[in-house]
Amino acid sequence: MKKQITFIDLFAGIGGFRYSFEKCGCKCVFSSEIDEACKKVYEENYGEYPKGDITKIDASEIPDFDILCAGFPCQPFSICGKKKGFEDTRGTLFFEICRIIKEKNPKVILLENVKHLINHDGKNTFNTIIFTLEKLGYNVSYKVLNSKDFGVAQSRERIIIVGTRKGKFDFEKIKKKKEVYIKDILDSDGNFEYLDENEYTLIDKKYIKRQPSGLIFVGYRNKGMWKKGVRPNTEHLSRVHRQPNRIYSVEGIHPTIPSQETSGRFWIYLNNERAVRKLTINECYKLMGFPKEFKKDSNLSNAYKQIGNSVVIPMIEEVARQIIKQIFEEEQDG
Ligand SMILES: C[S@@+](CC[C@H](N)C(=O)[O-])C[C@H]1O[C@@H](n2cnc3c(N)ncnc32)[C@H](O)[C@@H]1O
Structure with missing residues (x-):
């Protein structure tokens, strides 16, 4: 019988x-x-109340495991270019990850972060992370993946880092899925919040086009335009409008769901109904690939924050499948 693969x-x-x-x-x-509200949601869904602050947990309290998973908060490293490895990262949450790696020696490390991590602090943060993992004995591969390539109607780019003790993870083997659009995941009924026609402006059809990211910007709420530095005749460009006021067509893909937007101001244009409404919290969770049975925080602003901080399930699932195949199954075959 195959041994079950374990993770933390x-x-x-x-x-x-x-x-x-x-x-x-x-x-x-x-x-x-560390967050109590997250811990409660976690327990409701997985039947386990997570341990708290990682800085207070001794690695010896953690059972042995095969894969370490962490979508950690990004912080700059204060010591620049000393190239000592993990000592350079002291005082950051990445240091906590390294401390556990050093003691537990897992076969695989899977880290996830915002795409911006690559250029954070003049590339010092990212270079230190890669260097440190290599010094700890890992072969490191990384790639920016976009959730829209995994059958989810959201453009969300994330850096995925995979470290392995044996072999090297090959991102080229990751399988992509057919694109889907916002219209494919909409709820058929619910307590929808529509905007009145006088509350928004649709832009002229001649300016509407699908952006390379798959987004189709079609209009904006009648407030909150950037005024400074906006050139005349560029008002139809999405970047001129503040993110919570932008309206996207359901025929396209949704922009990244952020964690800071705790009142869920994500507006969609329903081409068939010729109407604008707010995306529901359910639809946000679907845009992250969560199943409908997932139990959300009953406090709406918590629920929005939590989903904006999360990972896209089908994307991580494909990475997980490839880790199992490339690192664990090939090891058993070979
Ligand atoms: C970007 S989110 C990761 C979300 C997660 N990947 C998911 O799927 O929902 C980072 C998380 O780290 C938690 N965190 C920050 N500092 C922590 C610490 N010292 N110990 C444990 N968790 C911490 C935050 O509360 C937050 O939920």
């Missing part, structure tokens, strides 16, 4: 990694999260 869920949030890895048959043996 650090900076667990509402368990996006856990959901994805469990779906692939792996077993979670430890989780840590």
